[in-house]
Amino acid sequence: MSDTVDHDALAAAVAEGMYPRDKAAQAMGIEIIEAKAGTATAKMTVRDDMLNFHGTCHGGMMFAFAGSILAYVINGDNRAAVAQGCSITYTRPAHLNDQLTAICKVVNQAGRSGVYDVEVTNQNSEIVALFRGQSSKIKGEAVPGLNKQFGIYGTTN
């Protein structure tokens, strides 16, 4: 990848191109706050249809929230990537109307494989879940056409 590429601008453009096609994130009301090279931030409010039978936020919804922002970071260089395996630890319950923030950061990216962490916090800055994802690059651009626009040429995968 050329040294002249603005990696932060590329990550932001990838996020802009991805979101309209990301129906699951839209359906969950997830908002992408920021996308830069190697990191991104999202927000989601716990809705009534996200509650489990205990009356707290379903762990699967917290995972889906964390996994959503993961997708924006692992694709942020516009080389398409997928999550291969992920783990989550729940540290405290989230409740109806809680405003959750998920921050994803790259821990290690080597060749086609990467490790990324997501921290999910509530409106009181308390950690509710810790998520770690392993990603794998696949063929193609995350958002077709962006490579050319950003002056990226050659096979990057």
Next chain:
Amino acid sequence: MSDTVDHDALAAAVAEGMYPRDKAAQAMGIEIIEAKAGTATAKMTVRDDMLNFHGTCHGGMMFAFAGSILAYVINGDNRAAVAQGCSITYTRPAHLNDQLTAICKVVNQAGRSGVYDVEVTNQNSEIVALFRGQSSKIKGEAVPGLNKQFGIYGTTN
């Protein structure tokens, strides 16, 4: 727990009591097919609003599906339990309208902690995801009142 308790009937009654309060599972269109002592089965069809930007089923939705059926098994003895940590490995993509089946089985339950596996397959019996959850017992009944109905007395937690 008394030897005279019908554990399979108890697990089925717990599931019946849990589902009406499990808004997330209902919102995802998850159907509980069977709940017995130590195992349960659910079905879910991949909807348009479950797709990620690749156009395949969002990994978070597959996790939420697996995590949902986990809840029915770890609460199946009516001693309330929560998932503490979970991991998932994706083995092949799931597509729009795929009919997914999730089967959860206990691997080990010792004291308050348990390990449970969920296998998610598609309509061709191909594995799409493998999920492992660690559970932790909390205080109380999963479905209040069921203990008495099934002749379970004393503090089981």
Next chain:
Amino acid sequence: MSDTVDHDALAAAVAEGMYPRDKAAQAMGIEIIEAKAGTATAKMTVRDDMLNFHGTCHGGMMFAFAGSILAYVINGDNRAAVAQGCSITYTRPAHLNDQLTAICKVVNQAGRSGVYDVEVTNQNSEIVALFRGQSSKIKGEAVPGLNKQFGIYGTTN
């Protein structure tokens, strides 16, 4: 791979070829009891130099035991493989002189990636640890020369 290949015999031959080069397994006193296609069994006795400061078997030694037998199963088709990521849950302590058994079984192998489970039990058949490994195929034969001997031709990786 030809249909005429005896996959169980191949796995046994791979194990025989691997063990003399597996210095870590030898140093831990791990014994490979059986290696077949998709499964293998090992034994290890908890030694004094495997204890942690609590006086019980170091969790790292239990992991290394489980990871060792994993290697024999993921390489059992003689296509070289490595562990990419692994997780372990400890269900009860192991003690000095405990005789541990680890049984590894394939859960899913698709393309170059696989998921394998290892169950570690003590001499009373109690589960002490549950291990799950993700493997990845690399280039080459696990034991060079075995492919020819077993009539396997062509690029299998």
Next chain:
Amino acid sequence: MSDTVDHDALAAAVAEGMYPRDKAAQAMGIEIIEAKAGTATAKMTVRDDMLNFHGTCHGGMMFAFAGSILAYVINGDNRAAVAQGCSITYTRPAHLNDQLTAICKVVNQAGRSGVYDVEVTNQNSEIVALFRGQSSKIKGEAVPGLNKQFGIYGTTN
């Protein structure tokens, strides 16, 4: 815990009290470089008896190294703790005579449960493995007598 406790000094004293009883860490040649409140650092050189059949450092030995330093951090407040579940991702091979460093840091500690990360690097500061551990507090002091010495009174577990 009293505000007047020197938590860094306590963590160092715990490490000093733990190491002589930590036979596995000694047998692996692990050296504890530093132990402070919430973090600790260890070093280990890859020996010949730590190699797997590929001729690289056995993944189980890397895990045992990471898990060892984890023990010093989760016990650093002298409230005894054990690892409940751990996962590791291997990012590059380690070779004979590589000098590995493991740094463990607390990510979250809430009640009796905690999440801790360990990063293992080689002599070129390249990440070779990423480890995440879930801990659980048990009864008692990690190093009996230290609470009194540091002016910690009352039941902290």
